[in-house]
Amino acid sequence: MNSLEMFEVDYLPLDDRPCNIDFPHWLSKAAGFKLLTASSPGEFSQHLEKSPSVLVSYDRWIYGGLLESREKKISLEQAKSKLQKLEKLLSKKNKKRYGFNVLLRQAPSAFNVEEERLAALIKQASMLDGDKVKQRAILAELPKNAWNDYCFIRNRNFEINKKTIDFAKKKALDCFVIGLDDLTSIGLNQKERKALEGLIRQKKASSTVRILPGADELGMLLLARMALDQAKKHPRIFPVYSHPTSERFRLRYEDCSVQVLFKQQAELLKAKIVNREKDADLLLFIHTPHEDQLDVPANPAPVDLELWLDRLEKNVNAGKLCVLADLRYANGADSHLMRSLPQRLPFFSLAGFSAWNTSANALGVAFAQGAVRWVADATGTFTKEKRQAHEALLALRVYEDWFYQAEIRPGIIQRFKKENRSRFSLRGEEESQLSAEVKNKIQRALQLYFKADFERFPDFTVSFPWHRLFDIRFELRGAN
Secondary structure, three states, X not given: OOHXXXXXXXXXXXXXXXXXXHHHHXXXXXXXXXXXXXXXXXXHXXXXXXXXXXXXXXXXXXXXXXOHHHOOOOOHHHHHHHHHHHHHHHOOOOOEEEEEEEEOOOOOOOXXXXXXXXXXXXXXXXXXXXXXXXXXXXXXXXXXXXXHHXXXXXXXXXXXXXXXXXXXXXXXXXXXXXXXXXXXXXXXXXXXXXXHHHHHHHHOOOOOEEEEEOOOOHHHHHHHHHXXXXXXXXXXXXXXEOOOOHHHOOOOOOOOOHHHHHHHHHHHOOOEEOOOHHHOOEEEEEEOOOOOOOEOOOOOOOOOOHHHHHHXXXXXXXXXXXXXXXXXXXXXXXXXXXXXXXXXXOHHXXXXXXXXXXXXXXXXXXXXXXXHHHHHHHOOOOOHHHHHHHHHHHHHHHHHHHHHHHHHHHHHHHHHHHOOOOOOXXXXXXXXXXXXXXXXXXXXXXXXXXXXXXXXXXXXXXXXXXXXXXXXXXXXXXXX
């Protein structure tokens, strides 16, 4: 029995969205270790007594989740008390301890049109922190106390991040990540980020604490890091970008280039970036923006990818492990790329794929899957069960990232706007009809684009777990 098959992780996710529950479920099965996903801090505490390894979202433990971390419900003293309790639990010896937290984004959460308007104003005010005159003009449009409440939340969360760096410095954590959620180039979140980076340098904690863009992919990346650490193996990697000068294009929800983002995620996984393609264990084919990045459009403009796809096809046919991360657009795949892909290679021959949400989300999910796929090969343990889990994760990404996010959801949003319907609060009958519509469209698309592989895509059900169009869940029938 290899070390991963004896590995058990007590996992407290960021929240109960599919990206934090379902994605890690399939990733852990593809890696071959046992993942105990806790539904609450209390359940996590119970597992903690027995599990040799833990992965904990501090936002979930302290506030209740990502959305709750943007609310004022918990005072700073209450947050500190919860943090102290967690640190006491994690201080027990003989455990591998990994954790993550999120630096508060600029905009508050929004669940209707009016909240979206107010969130945009608050974000604008935060970005104008260096220009008090313009900032006051924006603040005049906000309800009374809205800005003060926002600043309280920012300061509370910032203090917790600082205290966690102190805890990590004591080597009470093996790895801790602070994610930069929807990071803009200026504003209060950048001010906090720079202060935290300075504190990490001052405390000499850089070997334990990392700050990098993203939020929802952090659980996946850290689970992959745990698998690699447990196996005592880390891959040599090489990136292949679709656009030779893509570093000059701006990403929509990050403040860095694709190249910098890739390097930061590679460092988190302790993967070695090599200079030659032939020296790599894992190739990452990264479809970069070919202009400043936009959200996925209904009719994306085609770009010439022939040479890049030739290179991908050649390496897959040669038996190389190749990951495809489609970052051309935010919030969905490039449909022109995806329609040509099945003509080139069997989709399930990929070592990883994602085009999900932000660039950090998409690259992190694909990279984590590729790393886990590689470690199964490196340890000689790519079993039938691991292959099935790996293929399930690939199938889920096709359903969501391509068909739903890029092809189906934009049309539904436009329809809702015309009919003056809310995309934030789906009702019972409406939700059932949408689920049936989405499933029917995906099944037709699978038959059209994946004829050779169609039988390998499992049947599925569709639901909207948060009763809004943004989050969708695909449950695979006959899989577990």
